[in-house]
Amino acid sequence: MRYFIHIGYHGLRYGGWQKQPGVANVQGVIETALTQILKTPIFINGCGRTDAQVHASQFFFHMDVEKEWDFDLQFRLNKLLPHSIAVFDIFPVDDQRHARFDAVMRSYDYFIHTYKNPFLHGLSSFYLLKDLDLDKMKQAAALLPQYKDYRAFCTSPDKYEHTICNVMSARLMADENADRIRFQISSNRFLGKMIRIIMGQLLKIGRGVVSLDEFEHHLISRETPELITPAHPQGLYLSRVVYPYLNIPPRTAFSAILQNQDDTLWKTI
Secondary structure (H helix, E strand, C coil), X not given: CEEEEEEEECCCCCCCCCCCCCCCCHHHHHHHHHHHHHCCCCCEEECCCCCCCCEEEEEEEEEECCCCCCCCHHHHHHHHCCCCEEEEEEEEECCCCCCCCCCCEEEEEEEEECCCCCCCECCEEECCCCCCCHHHHHHHHHHHHHCCXXXXXXXXXXXXXXXXXXXXXXXXXXXXXXXXXXXXXXXXXXXXXXXXXXXXHHHHHHHCCCCHHHHHHHHHXXXXXCCXXXXXXXXXXXXXXXXXXXXXXXXXXXXHHHHCHHHCCCEEC
């Protein structure tokens, strides 16, 4: 039997989702817990990969088990797993359904604060910057859905069969004081460090280091910028994953300090 598991995790102390030897990773921690509880080796497939120190306020993986359990697996998992990983839902699906390949949309949020705040440490990226041109940053973000090839804004583009991404939406928001910024982007797929690279370029636009024309030139020409400066990983969240047969609202309470309050904190610039 195949099951989908809906989770969220704080990625600061992990080297990413992907299981790899000698590196703390979310996948390995969950597989170890499931194997211990179900008393049989369990291997899981995630809906994607997140980089080191990147978070997920919504994430899905699937697992196959031969025999159904007769206890509250969600309760036991949450009791055994570290505080940085939360299990929200467990439900059976058809054996052909796949957590990674069936996803039709993924959304990410990137959070920045431009003043020192110990309570946002590890949850949002800190950039001590003044007078960012948020209007130009917003204009640059609005350009993204107009283009499909993101070869210029990824690491190692040649390793992909293609670099086409169907970016469905991209927007920039800020709080009333304009010292907390939120970038939100949705696409059918993302390339290596694509969002952090774009966010790094948006910050350069806000500082006046890169112009809007230069930013758009890279989208048109597909030429990689001479200097790529990916934004810090700690502000990035995989925040929504949608399937043709499954569209669960994110548990925003998982990162309530940033995403909750029904978005009333965030104003479109």
